Amino acid sequence: MVERGESTQGESERTDWDVIVIGGGPAGSTAARYVAEGGRDVLVIDGRESIGSPLQCGELVPTNDEMRRLCPDVPDLDDLLQTPERAISLRMSEMHLVPPSGKPLRYPFEGLMLNRVAHDEWLVELAKSKGAEYLTSARVESVEGERVVLRDGREFSARVIVGAGGHNDPLRRSHWNESSLKIPVKFVLMNGDFGDAVELHFGGMAPGGYAWMFPKSGGANIGVGIQNKFAKGRSLNLFTEDFVGRYSGEITFTGAGSLPMSGTIDSFVKGNHLLVGDAAGMVLPSNGAGITIAMIGGRIAGKAIVAHLDSGASLHEYEAEWKRQMGAVMRNSKRSFRIGSWIMRLPDWVLNLAFNPLTKPFVWRFVTCRKPFFIY
Numbered sequence: 001m002v003e004r005g006e007s008t009q010g011e012s013e014r015t016d017w018d019v020i021v022i023g024g025g026p027a028g029s030t031a032a033r034y035v036a037e038g039g040r041d042v043l044v045i046d047g048r049e050s051i052g053s054p055l056q057c058g059e060l061v062p063t064n065d066e067m068r069r070l071c072p073d074v075p076d077l078d079d080l081l082q083t084p085e086r087a088i089s090l091r092m093s094e095m096h097l098v099p100p101s102g103k104p105l106r107y108p109f110e111g112l113m114l115n116r117v118a119h120d121e122w123l124v125e126l127a128k129s130k131g132a133e134y135l136t137s138a139r140v141e142s143v144e145g146e147r148v149v150l151r152d153g154r155e156f157s158a159r160v161i162v163g164a165g166g167h168n169d170p171l172r173r174s175h176w177n178e179s180s181l182k183i184p185v186k187f188v189l190m191n192g193d194f195g196d197a198v199e200l201h202f203g204g205m206a207p208g209g210y211a212w213m214f215p216k217s218g219g220a221n222i223g224v225g226i227q228n229k230f231a232k233g234r235s236l237n238l239f240t241e242d243f244v245g246r247y248s249g250e251i252t253f254t255g256a257g258s259l260p261m262s263g264t265i266d267s268f269v270k271g272n273h274l275l276v277g278d279a280a281g282m283v284l285p286s287n288g289a290g291i292t293i294a295m296i297g298g299r300i301a302g303k304a305i306v307a308h309l310d311s312g313a314s315l316h317e318y319e320a321e322w323k324r325q326m327g328a329v330m331r332n333s334k335r336s337f338r339i340g341s342w343i344m345r346l347p348d349w350v351l352n353l354a355f356n357p358l359t360k361p362f363v364w365r366f367v368t369c370r371k372p373f374f375i376y
C-alpha cells in the first residue's frame with residue numbers, strides 16, 4: 001500500500017481514489033494540494049520522470065504584491081503563492097516594453113525570475129506534505145467516466161478527474177471540442193550579465209506574438225513566440241536565431257513549447273471531469289502569464305472538489321468562483337490580445353510611432369489586463 005505523500009514511481013497497488021489529477025505542473029499540484037488539505041485522497045499522475053524537467057518556460061512571475069494589483073479579486077495570495085528562496089533566481093524592478101526601434105517604454109514592475117524547475121519541484125513537495133500522492137513516468141492515454149487508462153495499460157478510477165496536463169491535456173483532447181489558439185515558442189538560456197529589467201519586444205521580430213529577454217542570476221532566459229499565420233512562411237527557428245543573436249553570451253540550454261493564447265474556454269466542467277491551468281486556457285493572452293494563473297485556478301478547483309465530495313456542492317461552483325476572482329482580468333486580457341494582434345500586424349514604423357510617451361499608460365493597461373481606456 002502506498003503511503004500518503006509518497007511518490008509511487010509506477011508501482012501503486014491502489015487503484016481507486018477520491019480524485020485523480022492528470023499532470024503535476026503548477027495547476028495540477030496546486031489542485032492536489034488543496035484537495036489533500038481538505039482531507040480527500042488524491043493521486044497525481046504525470047508522464048514525466050521528474051516533474052518540471054525539462055524546462056519549458058520564460059520563468060518570470062509577478063511578485064505577490066504585483067499579483068494583488070493585477071488580480072485584485074483573488075484572496076489570500078500569500079497562502080497560495082509561497083515561493084521559496086531556492087526557486088528565485090533574481091528579483092526584478094522594471095519592465096521595458098520595446099517596439100522595433102529598440103527605444104523602450106519603461107515601467108516599474110516587481111517580478112521574480114524563477115528557477116522554474118526548482119519551483120515546480122517545490123509545488124510537488126508542498127502537495128505531498130498535505131498528503132497528495134504522485135505516480136510519475138506514467139502517461140495517461142484515455143479517460144472515460146471514472147476510469148483513467150495509462151499508456152502501459154494500467155487502470156485507475158476516481159470520483160472526480162482533473163485534467164491539468166497542459167496545452168495538450170488528454171482529457172481536454174478527448175472530451176472538449178473547443179480549440180485554443182496555440183502559439184509555438186522557442187527559447188534559450190544564455191550566460192552573461194543582462195541587467196535587471198525584464199524586456200518584452202513587439203513587432204516584426206515576433207509577428208502576432210512577442211519576444212522576451214528576462215535576466216537571471218548570471219544569465220538570461222531569451223525567447224520568441226509567433227503566430228504562424230502572420231509569419232509569411234518564415235520559421236520560428238529563424239525568428240529565434242535573429243532575436244537571440246542580438247545578445248551575446250554562451251547558450252547553455254535550448255527549449256521549446258506551446259502557449260494557449262486565446263484565453264479560457266467556455267466551460268471547465270463536464271460531469272465529474274474538470275480542466276485547470278493551460279488545459280482550460282488559463283494563460284493571460286496579453287502577457288503570456290500562466291504559472292500564477294494556473295495556481296489560482298488550481299486552488300479554486302481543489303476547494304470546489306472538496307466541497308463537492310463532502311456536501312454534494314455542484315462542481316460548477318469552480319467555474320462560478322473562477323469568474324468571481326478572475327473573470328474581469330481574463331476578459332480584459334482577451335480583448336487586449338485581440339486588439340494587440342491587429343495592432344502588431346501594422347508595419348514596424350507605425351508601431352514605433354505607437355509606442356510613445358503619450359500612449360505609455362495605455363500600452364501598460366493593455367499588457368496588465370486592465371481596460372485600455374478608463375471608460376471602455
Ligand SMILES: Cc1cc2nc3c(=O)[nH]c(=O)nc-3n(C[C@H](O)[C@H](O)[C@H](O)COP(=O)(O)OP(=O)(O)OC[C@H]3O[C@@H](n4cnc5c(N)ncnc54)[C@H](O)[C@@H]3O)c2cc1C
Nearest residue numbers: 023025026027047057058059060140166257277278290291
Ligand atoms: C516556452 C514557454 C515560456 C513560458 N514563459 C512563461 C513565463 O515566463 N511566465 C509564466 O507565468 N508562464 C509562462 N509560460 C506558461 C506556463 O509555463 C504555463 O502556463 C504553466 O506551466 C501552466 O501550468 P499547467 O500546470 O497548466 O501545465 P504544465 O506546466 O504544462 O504541466 C502539465 C503537466 O502535465 C503532464 N502531462 C501532460 N500530458 C500528460 C499525460 N497524457 N499523462 C500524464 N501527464 C501528462 C506534463 O508532464 C506536465 O508535468 C510559458 C510557457 C512556455 C511553453
